[in-house]
Amino acid sequence: MTLLGDRQQLSYIASQAADARVNLELETEGMTLNIGPQHPATHGTLRIIARLDGEQVVWVDPSCGYMHRGYEKLTEVRTYPQVTALVNRIDWLGSFANEVPFILAAEKLMGIEAPLRAQHIRTILFELSRIANVSLFLGDLGVQLGAITPVFMAFRDREYVLNLIEGATGGRFHPNFDRIGGLKDDLPAGWLDETRTVMKKLRRFCDEIEDLLFGNEIFQSRTRGIGVIPRDIALQYGMSGANLRASGVDWDLRRDQSLPMAWDKVDWKVWTHPDGDSFARCWVRLQEVRESTRIVEQLVDTIPAGPVMTKVPRIIKVPEGEAWVCTENPLGEMGYYVVSQGDLGPFRVKIRSASFNNMSITPWLLKGVYVPDIVTILASLYFILGDIDR
């Protein structure tokens, strides 16, 4: 650092004052910037209207609904087994994970539980959905910042996981595999060995991404200290998943509630980060993919024998009552509030999707940020349009 001479310092102060005066005297006109509905950073059709003052955002108005499909209304004219085909399409990158809480809610109302083997397979497929979902996020993250390579690696390694999901369920994206009382089928022969191999590949993918992206100086300077969400604000807005844990809240629904799933039977860790910025959110997600591969490996080793389906009536009528079940989905907390009146189909289903709450913070969060940071903050919040619009 150089010390300025007196004369230099005075002229510097004078120029600063002149600048400030110009800024006051010039009446700058604000500008409205429209992002989307079709934009690579919006993962679908989210439209963001931003009012700018120079390079800074004065307010933003996210406009959703371009993909609203009215699933809550549609569930009222479907039977319980038919609803899983709908809810598959909410978060389309982690489809199997959407089915699980709805099926668990129906099972809770009926007072039944899936056999132990089905619970294990459900948990394995649930975590595979998380890996498929979040690995795409990790690749996409680079694209938002101008780095093209990670997305190719992500698509390459995600394909292995999709092949596994396809091998077990028959569907790459929309398995529709979960049934009330268990699962449609048992696992095919050789699937467990294949899973072990793939999990090793995915851990290597995580290491590569951590090296390439998280250690990158540009990445760090674009994300550290940007888009900070304090703990109290995150809770008020109902943020969940990695977004909440990146704000230092040690809360994971897989660990902190008892569900008839297999997460309590394996050894894994909940990662948190105290910073609450964009970097923390991305970092927590990376660690969660690693933990998921560990969960899957342990479950594959300890999977019990037995049936995958309990005995349920062929025509399923769910007794009268109300049930709330939520799980820790790839995007955050996903829950279903199911009201049954003893009919073939639900009377009312409230779908609580993670991205809706996670995105509702954007008018608060994007206020005052610079224009290029809009894209990185949105990317780090990680939303999927189907999960906002339902």
Add this chain to the structure above:
Amino acid sequence: MECLLSEGGFPLSLTTDPATATDALRDGVLASVQEALGDMIVDSLVKPGDDIWARVRTESWKEAAARMRGLGFSYFDFLSAIDWLPSPFGRGEDDPTEPAPVRDSTIRRGYTGGDTRLQLLARLVDPTTSIGINLKADVPDDNAHIESWTSVYAGANWHEREAWEMFGITFDGHPDLRHIYLPTDFEGFPLRKDFPLLARIVKPWPGIVDVEPMPGGEQDESAQDGDAQ
């Protein structure tokens, strides 16, 4: 349930008998909620090992939220509504060539009861214990107004916009009550039960022309006692 007998030594039903089970943890939480909210609570229910429900008075909806937040329920989960009117269109499977069937329009309410057709439903969670509570409140039939939660939980903003456009419930004190999903000029409240699902009405459900008896249908005798044995 007789259909849940175990087979091959596997316990197929692990749930405890609800009649005898107790839940000291949730009972304790409800007791502290009742102490803080006093006579704002009209009715409450604890299902052991499951969840807590409480119905609060319409006029104290916002005050109840503020006190719940003071109790440590700092996590706002969701806010929505339920229309308890049975759908006049059934399941949308009526034959359009036949006269419309007469349906029972008696309202059957869920847990903690209620007096009105529309009911608000919100869920708050204490993140330190992971214990949540489902709060309900009646919304007057003739004047569907209720106080907004946005000044207590900022996250209620979008949820109230959704409930407003889907159910026609106006939230007094909401800063920005406008459509969130639907077009600005949309008329009607789609999630109300008397709003027809037009896709099912303009094109009859294909199931009504399918005369082949379904396996397990009413003509199928084996379905009467289920598939259990």
